[in-house]
Amino acid sequence: MTQHSRLHGLTPADTANILVEALPYVKGFAGKTIVVKLGGNAIDAEVDKALAQDVLLLRQVGVRCIVVHGGGPQIDETLQAFNIERKFVDGLRVTDADTLQAVRMTLVGKVNRDLVAKFNVEAADNPVAVGVSGEDGGLLVARQVKSELGFVGEVEQVRASVLTRLLDEGLVPVVSTVGADRSGQPYNINADAAACAIAAAVGAEKIVYLTAAPGLLEDPSDPDSLIPRLLASEAEDMIASGKIGDGMIPKLTACISAVLEGVPRAHILDGRIAHSLLIEMLTDEGIGTMIVKGGSHADAG
Amino acid sequence: MTQHSRLHGLTPADTANILVEALPYVKGFAGKTIVVKLGGNAIDAEVDKALAQDVLLLRQVGVRCIVVHGGGPQIDETLQAFNIERKFVDGLRVTDADTLQAVRMTLVGKVNRDLVAKFNVEAADNPVAVGVSGEDGGLLVARQVKSELGFVGEVEQVRASVLTRLLDEGLVPVVSTVGADRSGQPYNINADAAACAIAAAVGAEKIVYLTAAPGLLEDPSDPDSLIPRLLASEAEDMIASGKIGDGMIPKLTACISAVLEGVPRAHILDGRIAHSLLIEMLTDEGIGTMIVKGGSHADAG
Amino acid sequence: MTQHSRLHGLTPADTANILVEALPYVKGFAGKTIVVKLGGNAIDAEVDKALAQDVLLLRQVGVRCIVVHGGGPQIDETLQAFNIERKFVDGLRVTDADTLQAVRMTLVGKVNRDLVAKFNVEAADNPVAVGVSGEDGGLLVARQVKSELGFVGEVEQVRASVLTRLLDEGLVPVVSTVGADRSGQPYNINADAAACAIAAAVGAEKIVYLTAAPGLLEDPSDPDSLIPRLLASEAEDMIASGKIGDGMIPKLTACISAVLEGVPRAHILDGRIAHSLLIEMLTDEGIGTMIVKGGSHADAG
Amino acid sequence: MTQHSRLHGLTPADTANILVEALPYVKGFAGKTIVVKLGGNAIDAEVDKALAQDVLLLRQVGVRCIVVHGGGPQIDETLQAFNIERKFVDGLRVTDADTLQAVRMTLVGKVNRDLVAKFNVEAADNPVAVGVSGEDGGLLVARQVKSELGFVGEVEQVRASVLTRLLDEGLVPVVSTVGADRSGQPYNINADAAACAIAAAVGAEKIVYLTAAPGLLEDPSDPDSLIPRLLASEAEDMIASGKIGDGMIPKLTACISAVLEGVPRAHILDGRIAHSLLIEMLTDEGIGTMIVKGGSHADAG
Amino acid sequence: MTQHSRLHGLTPADTANILVEALPYVKGFAGKTIVVKLGGNAIDAEVDKALAQDVLLLRQVGVRCIVVHGGGPQIDETLQAFNIERKFVDGLRVTDADTLQAVRMTLVGKVNRDLVAKFNVEAADNPVAVGVSGEDGGLLVARQVKSELGFVGEVEQVRASVLTRLLDEGLVPVVSTVGADRSGQPYNINADAAACAIAAAVGAEKIVYLTAAPGLLEDPSDPDSLIPRLLASEAEDMIASGKIGDGMIPKLTACISAVLEGVPRAHILDGRIAHSLLIEMLTDEGIGTMIVKGGSHADAG
Amino acid sequence: MTQHSRLHGLTPADTANILVEALPYVKGFAGKTIVVKLGGNAIDAEVDKALAQDVLLLRQVGVRCIVVHGGGPQIDETLQAFNIERKFVDGLRVTDADTLQAVRMTLVGKVNRDLVAKFNVEAADNPVAVGVSGEDGGLLVARQVKSELGFVGEVEQVRASVLTRLLDEGLVPVVSTVGADRSGQPYNINADAAACAIAAAVGAEKIVYLTAAPGLLEDPSDPDSLIPRLLASEAEDMIASGKIGDGMIPKLTACISAVLEGVPRAHILDGRIAHSLLIEMLTDEGIGTMIVKGGSHADAG
Secondary structure, three states, X not given: XXXXXXXXOOXXXXXXXXXXXXXXXXXXXXXXXXXXXXXXXXXXXXXXXXXXXHHHHHHHOOXXXXXXXXXXXXXXXXXXXXXXXXXXXXXXXXEOHHHHHHXXXXXHHHHHHHHHHHHHHHXXXXXXXXXXXXXXXXXXXXXXXXXXHEOEEEEEEEOOHHHXXXXXXXXXXXXXXXXXXXXXXXXXXXXXXXXXXXXXXXXXXXXXXXXXXXXXXXXXXXXOOEOOEEEHHHHHHHHHHOOOOOOHHXXXXXXXXXXXXXXXXXXXXXXXXXXXXXXXHHOOOXXXXXXXXXOOHHHHO | OHHHHHOOOXXXXXXXXXXXXXXXXXXXXXXXXXXXXXXXXOOOHHHHHHHHHHHHHHHHOOOEEEEEEOOHHXXXXXXXXXXXXXXXXXXXXXXXXXXXXXXXXXXXXXXXXHHHHHHXXXXXXXXXXXXXXXXXXXXXXXXEOOHHHEXXXXXXXXXXXXXXXXXXXXXXXXXXXXXXXXOOOEEEEOHHHHHHHHHHHHOXXXXXXXXXXXXXXXXXXXXXXXXXXXXXXXXXXXXXXXXXXXXXXXXXHHHHHXXXXXXXXXXXXXXXXXXXXXXXXXXXXXXXXXXXXXOOHHHHO | OHHHHHOOXXXXXXXXXXXXXXXXXXXXXXOOEEEEEEOOOOOOHHHHHHHHHHHHHHHHOOOEEEEEEOOHHXXXXXXXXXXXXXXXXXXXXXXXXXXXXXHXXXXXXXXXXXXXXXXXXXXXXXXXXXXXXXXXXHOEEEEEOOHHHEOEEEEEEEOOHHHHHHHHOOOEEEEEOEEEOOOOOEEXXXXXXXXXXXXXXXXXXXXXXXXXXXXXXXXXXXXXOEOOEEEHHHHXXXXXXXXXXXXXXXXXXHHHHHHHOOOOEEEEEEOOOOOHHHHHHHOXXXXXXXXXXXXXXXXXX | OHHHHHOOOOOHHHHHHHHHHHHHHHHHHOOOEEEEEEOOOXXXXXXXXXXXXXXXXXXXXXXXXXXXXXOHHHHHHHHHHOOOOOEEEOOEEEEOHHHHXXXXXXXXXXXXXXXXXXXXXXXXXXXXXXXXXXXXXXXXXXXXXXXXXXXXXXXXXXXXXXXXXXXXXXXXXXXXXEEEOOOOOEEEEOHHHHHHHHHHHHOOOEEEEXXXXXXXXXXXXXXXXXXXXXXXXXXXXXXXXXXXXXXXXXXXXXXXXXXXXXXXXXXXXXOOOOOHHHHHHHOOOOOOEEEEOOOOHHHHO | OHHHXXXXXXXXXXXXXXXXXXXXXXXXXXXXEEEEEXXXXXXXXXXXXXXXXXXXXXXXXXXXXXXXXXXXXXXXXXXXXXXXXXXXXXXXXXXXXXXXXXXXXXXXXXXXXXXXXXXHHHHOOOOOEEEEEOOHHHOEEEEEOOHHHEOEEEEEEEOOHHHHHHHHOOOEEEEEOEEEOOOOOEEEEOHHHHHHHHHXXXXXXXXXXXXXXXXXXXXXXXOOOEOOEEEHHHHHHHHHHOOOOOOHHHHHHHHHHHHHOOOOEEEEEEOOOOOHHHHHHHOOXXXXXXXXXXXXXXXXX | OHHHHXXXXXXXXXXXXXXXXXXXXXXXXXXXXXXXXXXXXXXXXHHHHHHHHHHHHHHHOOOEEEEEEOOHHHHHHHHHHOOXXXXXXXXXXXXXHHHHHHHHHHHXXXXXXXXXXXXXXXXXXXXXXXXXXXXXXXXXXXXXXXXHXXXXXXXXXXXXXXXXXHHHOOOEEEEEOEEEOOOOOEEEEOHHHHHHHHHHHHOOOEEEEEEOOOOOEOOOOOOOOEOOEEEHHHHHHHHHHOOOOOOHHHHHHHHHHHHHOOOOEEEEEEOOOOOHHHHHHHOOOOOOEEEEOOOOHHHHO
């Protein structure tokens, strides 16, 4: 039948199968919240645009999306421009007052801004992205990790209502992970960990880490060795076994924390594939690696 | 990438394209009403099951679906079983009191029941299909068409609230087109015309006639000559030209009436293709023939 | 005083007494639900009209009325017309597939329709009666009573929301007691028993069985031996004593079940007296026989 | 049938007729407001009790009742006790400061109190009567009628919300007709006129004047010459004709004003017949005299 | 700075300090209820006007104010005017039927009326004061204190909803403390005690007794010996010690009862200082004497 | 009376006068919106703390406050640190891409952050300040002023809902005036003008410009020549006369625009006086200069 050849070269049956599969997910996620963590560095303009589309499409069908971003490379650029020297204590980077200032200006005043702009351009007449810093409305209450490291903080409390209020209004919060302690002192907080704390606090259905890898690989050198599904306890064992590459450890650790704190599913997805978020959410198979609760050592505690 | 081979043999890009295309339709139809007219005769169990699935999936994502059914073949069976003779006046079938009784028993007590059962079995723990006769709550107020034809009626008024109340509750009304006049006398009403009146009265976004043909063909003998889109005025011209097959005329006429009475789109779809309803609703191209308002002679009046 | 002679030949004091007595009942029943069970056979047109009036008047002052009907005589007519032979196993009638089809067509497509029409004609511009089959929205989930009897079912579950939704909208559901099991197979269910299950499920204040007798008689041959009030346990004893006529046993049994399942009052009323429903509801004395909870053997269990 | 002999000696048909007649009125008056004006002097304890019952029964079925009272005889008693001399100007009684004080103490502190007590005793555990003076919440804004008469006022404005708020809460306001001008100076206002102004301001459906007469009589000496229904213009003509007894003129005048200001029906009822209010409200015939709009001279203006 | 000299001769800093101090109190009392008890005798017109202003200003910013009044001097005047002799039993005044009638006429028909007028004149176009007697809506259910004293009652039950409904509507109830028992017999109730019972029943935040003294004095002869704050137990000790003047004992006793029954704060304020209520409510220091819960003997019980 | 000496050395009458004056303003501003424009440079810590207190106190009593900030001095610091050269065209500063980046980082990532922190520290356990950039949710849609000046924008549209949503939630938006055009290109917008556009768009009751001057002076060299009140037309005349100092012109111009666009009152206040905002809002006299609509030349147009 000629007229169907226009359907992306797919048969009606192919198309129907995908739709029949997707609609129950659409229904199931309606009204649910997801947290999507992005790195600071754009991969390429096309993929970024696809991600913005995915978030906006999910929002249209009722999914409440929170975007959390990092910004390592951009911070480095700013420090260089300001001629701020990097200091180290026992091999760990120290965040002094000047560095903190530069970090905050970069994350809140640049990376966050660029993301908000990208989403809002995509959203056209209904700009729904809103930048939020962890300091706004006391969203992220921070405490110092270790005095030698200066203004490096960890999350002490999340005031989830700051975000849920925006979600209730149909907006998409884009969060920079600078927090403040109760005296108003700001701290830089690791974005992977902050995303996890936020997901737990808002009762998210899912947290998704977008990375520059296909997911967690059994053998980091073999891209075909992807592990599609992992219990939290198995993930802990893999970290203990030393087989995980350094870059993946904070993501996997945050995934484990998220599921232990009650987020049903945590995902590490390949951010380089356009629309990977949508495919993961709305098809039976999913892509990348999913971590779910089960048999965790911490669990047993 | 191996893991994607599981996606119905489609690439992630294919899947993503369909989803990206479908979600705005999902959003757009949410809260809107559609009317689906079926013939009385099942095509095959598989296709019927697919239709029930389509209606239930659309309902899940917020589309308000009304199903209207006919029942010619089943009525003939009942008349035969009751030994009721068919009478004709000037070649038109006469509906006397006994015939009407048999028609009503068949439509309301048999065809409607079987459809409700089919939908509710598919809906499993949440049986949402509810049978409705045009007499219930005064849904279809009828008047006699012509005294020689006996109890053959046409729609004088539609009490849409009977249906909108059910839709508000998330139910799927399945309508038999027996109406009653103000004295309580029942009449048999043509289901194609009744579906059109109902669609106009509830402010439907779409009316869909499922038939045993691919749609309207330029050349009835060439299944590849499908006309995908037609203005109401063009449809009127085609009927006037005598090129349309007899069976298609009442459907096309009802489509023209529907768009003239304010239903934005009327469709003639191939009910023999599984999930044709879903494909029409959620993809860019659609299938079958769509009639929209424009340049109608009646319009000009 | 001349002008009062116009008050139905009653003195103002008579009229006032009835009104003073009735208004607290009107207030007390407002928002409450009652179930009225009718046999399939009309008594006479006048009495039927009076019943329709009673239900509509009660509805006007806020009583939520559900009508449940039987249809024995009409079913017999249909079976005869279809030339369906009656089969028996151990003296009990067997409902095979053809019989069931005929039963369903008759109850849903004929008796129910005729009742709905009668109520809606009486209701004039506000047709509130709506036919409902036990299959609609899964109202009556049935299971087979005994395989030898074929498609004779009993109530496994009542999905009360199908009815309460209609009541919330001010409608009067008229229920045919055909149910379906979870596979969609329909069953014929005894209407007395189904009415009882419905009354319990909707939390009815009262269930009323309209019969062709003045109520329960101490001595069936003496119409003046009416028993106005009976405990459930006394009713059980009377059945056990064998003094109850055959026709009355299923009604009395259903009354006992109803009060044991929490319906405060069950009544057997003389359906041949015009407005017997209204008199029972709104005067101190009531008429017919009332069964209330108390001292039941099952209770003691 | 023996059991029906208990129904006040009436046949079931008699009872049914009254109920069938009353229920539509019950429905029709639900949510509507009526104003009942009483004189200050009780007729007899039985009739008073019946009136309290009527108002409470009507309230139970959703009628919003406002009671307005006078108090001539009681005021005379107080004046005498206080040794306040009556003064006259041109034959009209003058209300000086001392008299006003005595009037207010009597109406608000005695007559109103006694009525509230009577209603609340009848209402038992749900005491719904609440005394209101025209000064409360600025209910009756008064102005002086004529400086020679002292503190005799007429209604300049009614702040209906004072009463509608109480009615919304299911309460029965019992109103003393002492008003105040904008400087806070109290005035005594004629209760018949004040009741009329209140009825118009709250949008009452009916105003009822309870008197010690059967209604308006064609021939005051013949109690059988009751006029059941009168147009406002006919009532004006009767007053002009001089045929109306003095005591009846202010009542009839107030009735005329009420219907001209939009109250659909005004009634003069025999307050000596127990339950006359209920009979008037809930039966077809009514009792006493009803004045309705039509052909008024003022109308024509 | 010239322009500030217009600020009541205060510096901007003075003004700012008072506002900064007052606003949190404004916020804190919003939606809370206070009871203000006045004696029957006006102090002077200026102070009365100031009190009316205070109550209306507090109401404007959301404080729910109930005013309770006494009326000793006015009652004496009425008794004299009526020539009612005072009777005593064992030195206590007896309230016989005539006396009660006079008390009720005076409190409800005169004192209450005058207060309502005073408040409503101050409130100008939005007259919010509404007179309430303890008999209205069964507000104060009374029982006899002692048969020898006649119709002297004490509070058995408070139907708080009568007042809370008025408060919900933004009105200011002005309460006369005449109650009734369940048979409708009225009783005169001590206003200090009734105010306390009302405060406890409505969950008041504060009860304020306005008196003609600066508060509770350590040494009644030394106006500078004011006790600003007192625990309930300390107040009990002071009464036991006999150091409290007679007039102050019922007030102090009522204050103790109020805090023991859950009213957080009870105050005895100098009603002769204009705006003493406002100053007490909205500044840090307060004026007069405050009694709070703590160490009460009754507490320990 | 000793105890009153503790009231800030003021008499009870002084205190009472201020409270009596303030409460109607408190009531009047409840639910109304005000816009407060601050310069970028803090005056001193004490005054800043007082401003934060004022805003939080006003919010507590229901005033909806929007804070808009500038940041000239801080931008200069950043440009210097980044070694970005200042470019000029015809004496006007050019904002190229690098400058814009630095402006945005400074306003959004530094000045806004510091203000939010200051407010939230003051707000303690209820941190209500939320930073907002004009890009968030498309708040400020910008267009280029003049291509030679680069990325200097003016307000084309305000999406007020971004702010009103936050206000509805009881939050205090702190706004940086960076906007974006529909392609997502950011622009730097003058904060005085942006504050004016925002005030008009949200329907503000008042806009307040806090400056380092006592208000508008008749003679800039004489601080006692303050003009307390000015019509918009008089303000236009003063600008035309050349008597206004350069720094004051943009503020005065923005005030004129604000009142012409419907903001009832615009104020220029001395930000150096602690609590000047509170004094202006809640006392009769106000401080600084108020501009109101009237006789404007533009008006006449």
